[in-house]
Amino acid sequence: MKKLDFIKYCFVSLFLLLSVLNTYANDGYKLWLQYRLIEGEGLRESYRSNIQELVPLGDSKTIEIALNELQVGLxxxxxxxxxxxxRESIKNSLVFGRKENLPQTIIGFFDKGYHQINQEGFIIRSITVKGKKQLVITGKTDVGVLYGVHHFLRLLQTNQAIGKLNIVDSPKLKVRVLNHWDNLDRTVERGYSGGSIWDWHRLPDFIDQRYIDYARANASIGINGTVLTNVNANALILTPQYIEKVKVLADVFRPYGIKVYLTARFSAPIEIGGLKTADPLDAEVISWWKGKAARIYAEIPDFGGFLVKANSEGQPGPQNYGRNHVDGANMLADAVAPFGGIIMWRAFVYAENSSDDRAKEAYSEFVPYDGQFKDNVLVQVKNGPIDFQPREPFHPMFGAMPKTPLMIEFQITQEYLGCSTHSVFLSTLFEEVLASDTDRKCKGSTVAKVIDGSLSNKKLTGMAGVSNIGTDRNWTGNVFLQANWYSFGRLAWNPYMKSADIADEWIRATFSNDKAFVQPVKAFMLQSREATVNYMTPLGLHHIMAAGHHYGPGPWVDIFERAEWNSVYFHKADTLGVGFDRSTTGSNAVGQYAPEVARMFNDINTCPEEYLLWFHHVPWNYRLKNGQSLWNGMALKYQEGVDTVAAMVKTWSSLEGYVDSQRFNEMNMLLDIQYKEAKWWRDSCLLYFQRFSKMELPEGVEKPTRTLEYFQSLEFPFAPGHH
Amino acid sequence: MKKLDFIKYCFVSLFLLLSVLNTYANDGYKLWLQYRLIEGEGLRESYRSNIQELVPLGDSKTIEIALNELQVGLxxxxxxxxxxxxRESIKNSLVFGRKENLPQTIIGFFDKGYHQINQEGFIIRSITVKGKKQLVITGKTDVGVLYGVHHFLRLLQTNQAIGKLNIVDSPKLKVRVLNHWDNLDRTVERGYSGGSIWDWHRLPDFIDQRYIDYARANASIGINGTVLTNVNANALILTPQYIEKVKVLADVFRPYGIKVYLTARFSAPIEIGGLKTADPLDAEVISWWKGKAARIYAEIPDFGGFLVKANSEGQPGPQNYGRNHVDGANMLADAVAPFGGIIMWRAFVYAENSSDDRAKEAYSEFVPYDGQFKDNVLVQVKNGPIDFQPREPFHPMFGAMPKTPLMIEFQITQEYLGCSTHSVFLSTLFEEVLASDTDRKCKGSTVAKVIDGSLSNKKLTGMAGVSNIGTDRNWTGNVFLQANWYSFGRLAWNPYMKSADIADEWIRATFSNDKAFVQPVKAFMLQSREATVNYMTPLGLHHIMAAGHHYGPGPWVDIFERAEWNSVYFHKADTLGVGFDRSTTGSNAVGQYAPEVARMFNDINTCPEEYLLWFHHVPWNYRLKNGQSLWNGMALKYQEGVDTVAAMVKTWSSLEGYVDSQRFNEMNMLLDIQYKEAKWWRDSCLLYFQRFSKMELPEGVEKPTRTLEYFQSLEFPFAPGHH
Known part of the structure; x- marks a missing residue:
């Protein structure tokens, strides 16, 4: 064919291929690993000149995965x-392998780095050998190298220079785990993204591609563990029939550096072991758990251990036998200790009978045990003292148990934050808690310093996130909420990261590096959680969601026998005012904090207004710092929340050109739902509280178009996530 | 840039794009609408020369969809x-539009065709106008045109010549509906492909891309209706809150020619209407349903109507009030008649108390009502008299109610055929039933002729398929089972189609036109259902699955109070023999068939051996036609089933080069499971029946490696689809 014809042919073929590409809608399945073609030819060329070839060192499955990731990404x-x-490269190459596989000629470059990193850390450094540039990614383990590779790919995803790299990084926490509240029937408690991704029925013989892609995604953000099953546990997961299935998942996840953990139902020795008791001091029970652990480790040598919810919300536990949390946790800890396993024992407890203040229960029950848990026990503490509210003060246990390793539990799934329809970037919530000063040792004794072990010299450290992952094609039911999985992983790696930086990374990797897109999207992401606090529970309000499924507003809920299951217990609105008096004149929950912190919270004048109604019962006409009465200020906050969502809707809809149509349209629809529901929250809460304040809505707050009775009549018998 | 550089640039870019393409794994989401690049350049060129441009006529949403489908497909x-x-085309063009939108210059070409087709039919014809070839796709309606467009695309997908087309085609059945047994909580009864694709919680505001792709897929095979909800119905679907959601689905589906239907819970007037009764002759009840229908039609003017399961398996119905099926169906029929709606009234009934033979119940109850149902009632009859077994004789109601329009109900989801792990091509099952001769009017009075209305001149005709669709990425939990959705659609369009032709189309559209792939895959698809009959229920055995979830073998089930819930009721094995005597000496179920058919089934010598144990209790040493004793023959049939699956495993694993890796590997894993489970069926059934026959396994049958007690001890508390 003639040259011109050939050129024409090339053009036609190009067009053809571009067209075929076009037919692939972006359904978000690829998460932040989109690896889109970098837009500037200059930048692409500079990357290409730095990476002319790939030199993998080592032949483990993990290195194979790292190589494959680089090949796909590049x-x-x-x-x-x-x-x-x-190895014998004559070009500028990207070399990656763990220390012992590095050629002696270059190993010296990394001596200092190897001293700085831990077993999971990595070094990325540009060196010159025989006139050729080498980009080396190394670490003490292959998994460290894999983390380095992902870090490196992220540099390209975010269009950063790679000419002169010298990065030394290690995770600051040891156990970085997702908690799946997934049931064996594939429903997911508080799951809003379809069903459980674990297809137990087809395991162990069918390996769903999702398992591999799940592992890949987690490895890319440093998550190194997954608790496969719900904390409201079913003992069957510990039977051989299921262990065989779990083993296959463990085998898939292992090369990605991910360990599996299971939830242990405390009464399992009775239910599947045929014993008459589950008393943790009973010899048969002790022996049963030791045997069970041994059998699990025979199949899964690197099994992570157990997560336990005991004596909470009706779950069985040591107290059923007159024992305590220490007895229970230590018994299990002994069973897994010979194999290097750990126990994550949840502090989210719920007394059999109502207490005077639910916020105080975990602290009251656990702090006296400080120092009594075995070395391989982590006490897993929710971020706040109630239950994953849009905003809570940090949990008073942080800093209060210096002899006990505490891990923090965040909820990535949005039980109380609008399910997966509301686009709330939770990173700012996580960051706010981590940066909170417990003031236990000294000023600056932040929650981050408690959980990374630096405050009290703890080796065993961790962070758990209740997963928002399900079978939905985009994993999280809403593309934006992928950012919460992402930010959890990044903060578990480094709890000092800033949400703005995390958002920046995520937006660039997921959508676009175009400033005109990144800036406005980042801005609204960073506002989004405050918006939700405002339209749901401003000024320290909490737990006023509808009963049971927690979908939508329900400040009027007062139907439950147990006081603390009712919204009215938490807001205590009356004609005088609103809010839960947890000051020294009330439940004295403030007394669970360090003295300085307690003083700050206790005094209505120094208590930050975002926690005002958390700690104080405040008169309706109380003057807020902005000069507004409490009533007016609350109403304006609700309005502000709605307005912020309206602005989010507007911003997103202006960005059509920057996103593929499917993700663009889906976000548009979801933001419209969020806007509608933000107004629903505002109107129903204000109408309800107005019955007590008996005050008019201030100027600037839209008048409700429906009655309180209408809102109270709404029912959602099939709201998702409620089992 | 210089020419050579430019050529190089083209090459690089081509390579680049091909590489990017490579990273898209094929997860099967695109079903049979893969539209892969046609491999032969010559064939591609010939298609291109015939189609130089597209000329859509008409501006409806349906024509827009047809255009888009052509654009994507081509x-x-x-x-x-x-x-x-x-319109003014100067090239060889593809023109498509309905009759009234065709230019006068060409309309004359189709006069004859328009007389031959019905409202949904189409004509595809090559004509020459002013020296230019025009390929014209037309019909009386835009939906007819859309069906024609899909037919045309299928010609290309299967690499057929399109130079001189003259195709005139119409669907032979009027109502071609999927029945979704989907619950409002997104579980799916007998669903093995994830959860329900209807995200009720997010409707009406969020339109999942799946809804659109579902409609597209159905339109491509001529399905024109969908019953969104489970026959075990929840009345809430009829409340305004849900009708608002249903309306949105109806709006999405309408331009694809798909109507929505709902299941009507007979007791809805009590549950959501506040009435004290649901008596179909009660004036308030009648008025309530009329009002309900009017309100639905106000939102959805082309609402299809109701599907009802009444007085069956505990569902409420007219008999609760001393009325009968006619009273119930006609009352609802009157409610929807003013709006053109229909009632599909299921004949699958289940008496309150056990009868002598469950196989006889539907016939006994319904046949006396022949001629009493209103014109807009279809009685929906399962393909066989029991319940979707791997093989059943045709249902005796077919042909026995000449004055009543009967529609047939097939089960596409594999409740009794190995869930979604077993790759069973059900088309041969459907075909076998449709081709069965009821012999009611004369020889050749096939079931197909009953249901297409030709036998007794019926206008209202239909076929229902219980959907196998769920939220799994590949829709049906197993790529191969997409073929069952496909074949259902094709047979609903034309119940005389051959499974071999359907398989051929499907394989080519879904995977490859390569003979080396098509031939062996087609061969094993056509064998696959017989294989399943053999390893599960050979020689007329039936309903010996495990209790409740029906997963796996359970011939020993005898725990239920109601006789016909137990396997032993169906096989009646004893030391003398095995099988259900439905001859004149037994339950006389044969008496429900036409005399010739009854005689054939009644006489053990003329009864086809595939129905032997369905109709007869047969001694273990009875001589089969092949000379084997019944016991040996049964054992060898079980072995044959296993062997066929082994061959399927082998065939598929030899075809690696022809399929993308994801679909190839998934099928490999699934076939391995099927093989394992086929052996499980064989071993446990033979061990069980051996207790009665007391005979040795014949040569050629593998010895079981586990005991009967082991098989009986297996439990699957979370087997899917059981709710």
Whole structure:
């Protein structure tokens, strides 16, 4: 064919291929690993000149995965196929392997770095050997190298320079785990993204592609563990029939550096062991758990251990036998200790009978045990003293148990924050808690310092996130909420990261590096959680969601026998005012904090207004710092929340050109729902509280178009996530 | 840039794009609408020369959809972008539009065709106008045109010549509906492909891309209706809160020619209407349903109507008030008649108390009502008299109610055929039933002729398929089972189609036109259902699945109070023999068939051996036609089933080069499971029946490696689909 014809042919073929590409809608399945072609030819060329070939060192499955990730990532971003080559490279190469596999000629470059990193850390450094540039990614383990590879790919995803790299990084927490509240029937408690991704029925023989992609995504953000089953546990998961299935998942996850954990139902020795008791001091029970652990470890040598919810919300536990949490946790800890396993024992407890203040229960029950838990026990404490509210003060246990390793539990799934329809970037919530000063040792004794072990020299550290992952094609039911999985992983790696930086990374990797897109989206992400606090529970209000499924407003809920299951217990609105008096004149929950913190919260004048109604019962005409009465200020906060969502809707709808149509349209629809529901929250809460304040809505707050009776009549018998 | 550089640039870019393409794994989401690039350049070129441009006529949403489908399909298959052009074409064009939108210059070509087709039919014809070839797709309605467009695309997908087309086709059945047994909580009764695709919680505001792709897929095979909800119905679907959601689905589906239907819970007037009764002759009840229908039609003017399961398996119905099926069906029929709606009244009934033979119940109850149902009632009859077994004789009601329009109900989801792990091509089952001769009017009075109305001149005709669709990425939990959805649609369009032709189409559209792939895959698809009959229920055995979830073998089930819930009721094995005597010496179920058919089934010598144990209690040493004793023959049939699956495993694993890796690997894993479970069926059934026959396994049958007690001890508390 003639040259011109050939050129024409090339053009036609290009067009053809571009067209075929076009037919692939972006359903979000690829998460933040989109690896889109980098837009500037100059930048692409500079990356290409730095990476002319890939030199993998080592032949483990993990290195194979790292190589594959680089090949997929670079092919996508640079439009170039990369084969791997042997060590003797004559070009600028990207070399990756763990310390013992590095050639002696270059190992010296990393001596200092190896001293700085832990077993999971990595070094990325540009060196020059024999006139050729080498980009080296190394660590003490292959998994460290894999983390380095993901970090490196992220540099490209976010269009950063890679000419002179010298990065030394290690995770600051040891146990970085997702908690799946997934039931064996594939429902997910508080799950809003379809069903459980664990297809137990088809395991162990069918390995769903999702398992691999799940592991890949987690490895890319440093998550190194997954608790497969619900804390409201079913003992059957510990039977051989299921262990065989769990083993297959463990085998899939292992090369990605991910360990599996299971929830242990405390009464399992009775239910599946045929014993008459589950008393943790009973010899048969002790022996049963030791045997069970041994059998699990025979199948899964690196099994992580157990997560336990005991004597809470009706779950069985040591107290059923007159024992305590220490007895229960230590018995299990002994069973897994020979194999290197750990126990994560939840502090989210719920007394059999109502107490004077639910916020005080965990602290009251656990703090006296400080120092009594075995070394391989982590006490897992929710971020706040109630239950994953849009805003809570930090949990008073943080800093109060210096002899006990505490891990923090965040909820990534949005039980109380609008399910998966509301686009709330939770990173700012996580960051706010982590940066909170417990003031236990000294000023600056933040929650982050408690959980990373630096405050009290703890080796065993961790962070748990209740997963928002389900079978929905985009994993999280809403593309935006992928950012919460992402930010959880990043903060578990480094609890000092800033949400703004995390958002920046995530937006660039997921959507676009175009400033005109990144800036406005980042801005609204960073506002989004405050908006939700405002339209749901401003000024320290909490737990006024509808009963049971927690979908939508329900400040009027007062139907339950147990006081603390009712909204009215938490807001205590009356004609005088609103709010839960937890000051020294009330429940004295403030007394669970360090003296300085307690003083601050206790005094209505120093208590931050975002916690005002958390700690104080405040008169309706109390003057807020902005000069408004409490009533007017509350109403204006509700309005502000709605207005912020309206602005989010507007911003997103202006960005059509920057996003593929499917993700763009889906976000548009979801933001419209959020806007509608923000107004529903505002109107129903204000109408309800107005019955007590008996005051008019201030100027600037839209008048409700429905009656309180209407809102109270709404029922949602099939709201998701409620089992 | 210089020419050579430019050529190089083209090459690089091509390579780049091909590489990016490579990273898309094929997860099967696109079903049979893969539209892969046609492999032969010659064939592609010939298609291109016949289709140089697209000329859509008409501006409806349906025509827009047809245009879009052509653009996507042709782009994929021909690698060329097609824009639509105005009528005045100067090239070989593809013209499509309904009769009234066709230019007068060409309308004459189709006069004869228009007389031959019905409202949903189409004509595809090549004509020459002013020296230019025009391929015209037309019909009386835009939906007819859309069906024609899909038919045309299928010609290309299967690499057929399109130079001289003259195709005139119409669906032979009027109501071609999927029945979703989907619950409002998103579980699916007998669903093995994840949860329900209807995200009721997010409706009406969130339109999942799945809804659109579901409609597209159904339109492509001629399905024109969908019953959204489970026959075990929840009355809430009829409340305004849900009707608002249903309306949105109806709006999405309408331009694809798909109507929505709902299941009506007979007791809804009590549950959501506040009435004290649901008596179909009660004036208030009658008025309530009329009002309900009016309100639904106000939102959904083309609402299809109701499907009702009444007085069956505990569902409420007219008999609760001393009325009968006619009273119930006609009352509802009157409610929807003013709006053109229909009632599909299921004949699958279940008496309150056990009868002598469950197989006889539907016939006994319904046949006396022949001629009493209103014109807009279809009585929906399962394909066989029991319940979707791997093989049943045709249902005796077919042909026995000449004055009543009967529609047939098939089960596409595999409640009794290995869930979604067993790759069973059900088309041969459907075909076998449709081709069965009821012999009611004369020889050749097949079930197909009953249901297409031709035997007794019925206008209202239909076929229902219990959907196998769920939220799994590949829709049906197993790529192969997409073929069952496909074949249901094709047979609902034309109940005389051959399974071999359907398989051929489906394989080519879904995977490859390569003979080396098509032939062996087609061969094993056509064998697959017989294999399942053999390893589960050979020689007329039936309903010996495990209790409740029906997963796996359970011939020993005898725990239920109601006789016909137990396997032993169905096989009646004893030391003398096995099988249910339904001959004149037994329950005389044969008496429900036409005399010739009854005689054939009644006489053990003329009864086809595939129905032997369905109709007869047969001694273990009875001589089969092949000379084997019944016991040996049964054992060998079980072995044959296993062997066929082994061959399927082998065939598929030899075809690696022809399929993308994801679909290839998934099928490999699933076939391995099927093989394992086929052996499980064989071993446990033979061990069980051996207790009665007391005979040795014949040569050629593998010895079980586990005991009967082991098989009986297996429990699957979370087997899917059981709610």
């Amino acid at each position: 092919k996508g971003m640079l439009g170039q196929e990369y084969l791997s080559v042997e | 782009k994929g298959m021909l690698g060329q972008e097609y824009l639509s052009v105005e």
